[in-house]
Amino acid sequence: MIGGGSAGYHAASTASSAGLRVGLIESAERFGGLCILRGCMPTKTLLRSAEIAQLVRESDQLGIRSSSPRVDWPAVRQRKDELVEEFASYRQVSAEKLANVEIICGRAEFLGPDSIEVGGQVLNAPKFAVTTGSEIAIPPLPGLEDVGYIDSDEAQTLDRLPESLLVIGGGAVALEFAQLFLRLGVAVTVVQRSAHVLSGMDSAIGIALAGYLEREGMTVVTETDILGFERAPDGRKQVRVNTPSGERTFAAQEILIALGRRPATRGLGLDRAGVDTDRGWILVNTRMQTSNPNIYAAGDCIGPEVGPLQVVHTAVQQGQIIGNNVAERKPQEFDLRVVPQAVFTDPSVGVVGLSEVEARDRHSSVIVAQETFEDQGKALTMGQNKGLVKMVADGVTGELLGVHVLGPEAADLIHEAVVAMHYRATVDDFARIPHLHPTLAEIMVDPAEELAEMLAMPAPAR
Template identity: 35%
Template sequence: MSVAQKFDAIIIGCGQAGPPLAGRLTAAGQTVALIERKLVGGTCVNTGCKPTKTMVASAYAAHLARTGAEYGVSTSEVSVDMQAVKARKDKVTVDSRAGLESWIAGMKDCTLFRGHAHFEGPHEVRVGNELLHGERIFINVGGRANIPDMPGVNDIEYLTNTSMMEVDFLPRHLVVVGGSYIGLEFAQMFRRFGAQVTVVEKGPRLISREDEDVSESVRGILEHEGIALRLNAECISFARHPDGVTVGVDCTSGDRAVTGSHVLLAIGRKPNTDDLGLDRAGVATDKRGYIEVDDQLRTNVPHIWAMGDCNGKGAFTHTAYNDFEIVAANLLDNDPRKVSDRIEAYALYVDPPLGRAGMTETAARKSGRKVLAGQRPMTRVGRAVEKGETQGFMKILVDADTRQILGASVLGTGGDETIHAVLDLMYARAPIETLQRAVHIHPTVSELLPTIAIELKPLA
């Protein structure tokens, strides 16, 4: 029977919350075991934000080169070297991961264990031949692509957001199954690289959690670039084909199948919790496998916390990092921060991007509040006109009684940055009058926010 190595804290997973928590704990004089079974940095650094947004930038460069004549710039025929695109993406990822590994290596009293972790008891975690004992344990294991049990899915070769990172060629025809955030980013990206692209979505519209006007605007942007959309695909199935893969869509209109050279499955994510031995620690999960936590990210076991994608409280790098901040504030700073203090905010990185904060219009209506709304198309935003990027719109929602901002959507050039002007006011709990009286810099996209705030009208 092996003797356990004892640590003040065990952190399982080196995603966005794990290493910074290790840094805070070791700085406070605690000994930490940090465990990673694959690549330091988690999804964001290796298969998510860093690499995909690097590829989005390459796709944008290709698109801008093709449309150069619209700006008075002559360009020859544009070609895309996918091996060079991948090499650029790989360098950004490797450099980021190397920086993180160097930081971890420099932490005093932090030991990095490489391998798969599983619980052997409430305080014991095994990694290979090593048995570790932690007074406190923090789970930060992230998530992975969800592969539903659709007919024929096990008979074909398919891509996920992870395996897409290894693609160094241009698919002839990429069929993307899933019309939400991950799928749409890859769809536009590879269309701009030069592939034929079809998006298959089970629902009646794209990005169904967004308001219908946002969904329709994004649909128009993608169709304008030549991306085929097959919505209402109720019975999705797969079969091998001499030219690649046939995807049965059984839509209400159009052909009943699409044949592509490659298929990308972008149908949600699932937590990496099924092989941790959580039952041996007594840690409770919900029916989808997410670890149940309270408002300060503690599980039902008092000395165990769960951070990041695996707790179901957020699915983004920024929410995972905020999870670290909440845990550290409560444990080390006597600062009772809570998950419920967080305002939902995120972006969709199609071009132009969508920046979102707070409630959607649909949610605001359902809340029973009296709601005021202001909206402005990007065609009336000087900065967008000057850049020749006038697709999209901006919308702000306000509680008519309290004058508090409820939410905002900015679909348009710079939307992922502009949204923060509204988000910060929401965190400050400032009334809409603060935005109405603000003087923003001209010419910017943000300068129209005060104008929209002044032009609020009751929702019809």
Template identity: 30%
Template sequence: MEQIKTDLLVIGAGSGGLSVAAGAVQMGADVVLLEGHLMGGDCLNFGCVPSKALLASGKVAHAQAHASAFGVADVVPQVDYAAAKDHVADVIAQIEPNDSVERFEGLGVRVIKEYGAFTGPNTVQAGAHSITARRIVIATGSSPMVPPIPGLADVPYLTNETLFELRDKPAHLLIIGGGPIGLEMAQAHRRLGCEVTVIEGDKALGRDDPEMAAFVLQALRDEGVQIEENALAERISGTAGAITVAAKDGRSFTGSHLLVAVGRKPNIDTLNLSAAGIDHTGRGITVDDSLRTSNRKVYAIGDVTGGAQFTHVAGYHAGVIIRSALFGMPAKQRTDHIPHATYTDPELAQIGLTESAAREKYGDRLEVVRFDLHHNDRLIAERKAKGLIKVMVVKGRPVGVSIAGHQAGEHINLWALVLANKMKMGQVAAMVSPYPTVGEIGKRAAGAYFSPRLFDNTKIKRVVRFVQRWLP
């Protein structure tokens, strides 16, 4: 057994763990990184990257079939599903070197390709290595949750970890779960020529603003995605090519393939957390606002903490704990400035409070500013002028923004800057956007906030009339 002593041990080479390891080693710390599976974690190999690549294939096919509005003949796209998956693999391969063992060893990180398990408060065993560290960061992420639906274990099913290995195009894809993953893959497969049925036990996109979610869901339905809400899966039966999902209310759905996309579970089962005195629940490892566990030498970041499960959250967490673990400086996480997006077409993005949550918190102090995207000239030119931005404002300061429409995930970036720095609507209104850009919608929303204050204000009108009388 090799005995290793180090300043910082990082368990897990997903986006959060890699950010911690890279930052720490370049600041002079001695760093050991453990990864028993794939470098880059879920995001690179099974999640963000491959899903967006497959969505891109679907967008190209959809554009070919809907080109006549631009003076170009519609054509029936000739989809090669296996080639689309080759595109996905190529995208992963282009990004992979950034997350590779070679790159991190080149930075000075010692990478050990083994899973780790605690043997004491600050000691972890990984294969033939026993590692003692001053500080330890758990960044093991999460895995697809497979619900205990009767019959599921007896039929072939896919998760996001196996979907991208599929080479034969599904004739009819059933998807259990109407969240972002389920709906993104529903639209991608529909545009690539599959029949698709989404089976959701509650409301699809139920965690988002209902008005915005309804807009996105209608767009998917218009493309032919069958979305069945309040259809709690009760039993699954059949064989490969003919799988049936029976809902509790008596509805039944049959398809050729089944994708399970009902949520995530933390990767903690093999860590032996009790040996290190680390508290946890079924949702994940318990941490405080500094991302410390009940063991003060151990931090946990990203999905494994059971909070918001986004790659950018893990990256943000990495920055928080680097300040604490390396420099001993107090650092706490915030959640009010964390955006998220669903990358369907149209997209759906949110930061801060939704309208209903803001009304509950602020009552009559809340103003909701709306700007319809059909007023944006660039979107009109590109025939994408559908959607809405809503900004929740209290005393001139945005507390939440919801956007549904073309490139909503891009436009939430402006508001992420605004909320992170506690800026006011006046600062957004002062911005000059080039014309014509889709990005003008942020400034136009700020303008919609000030318009009634300027143009419907009788006092201002009196002042203007008075000044005009005296101007030479």
């Protein structure tokens, strides 16, 4: 297993439990991979602090009088660092306890289809798995290197908060950091190339979320074409962009580039191993095999048919599939149809399945229903009634094709839709499931009932 992150660890654990001897190779100084060290866990820790600050600001709405919160950024960062150390240490100890697993430190490089070199040592094995993850991608934008910038790793280790921040990008990472810094007292402007933020998701989600972020005080600029970066006369960093209304300039003390990631596969010698790639992404089938059937791959380094999704639960599942398949148990395959995604903004996002546009491209008949949180009982009691639920279903069979949630606890609410879609439930099945009152989850029933009624109606006369 080349790479000790989420995919590699779970591949090693599954294979070792089947009695295989496993070498788990890690090139980084610390164990744990992106999720533990620089991704999921540290960023969600920081976001929690920012959420508390915002709850204090809004507490008057619930009858709780308080003064404005005072943000202690060093203390916020220290809490994050302590938790990361705890998570990383736990993963290290867990890996060391795996039976039949030897942890090997160093960078691996394929010498051929059945051998690698690690730190001058040649290792041979009948099967390999590449789980090296991804790294931050910085595109060659005019003037960017001259003015300087930070990326999502560096944003977590700043000594002090900037007064203002330009966020270039409108995906999950960009928006989470944008709202984090906004709620910690930084003036934030988001510059996005596409027509709406979260362009890879259903447009209803991105458009609504941008509106909520703007109401909170963020500037969101979409449909832009970056012309270049330069220093403003006052010393701030600025970006010039083309927009539908003409050329505009935005300036801030710091720039955060959040324009995606690329596979961490350079220098692995994959060509010598007979492994096909596409712009560095490793091509795999649903059993996670590469073009060399004895070499597997999983996690952030694969794509495009089975990835790149770049979410840890996918890496975990794919790693477990590899562990099972290399042990030559009953073959398992990765099902791309049911892969949940989340964005931990406020309101948060939880998504599974097809967007409305994707569904209409793939199915001859599609029905759609949408419900907002504005009048949802539990959301109103919480003072958290921003957002919506959108359901997409097959217009003939009623099978759920996609569920899109923007609202309080959306990343948790989406799980019942994941289970329903796993079992290919229809909207009628979903609508018949009892939901506790008063709960946020009740809102999921409303669009399901609306879709079920649509299916029960006779087709309009031609």
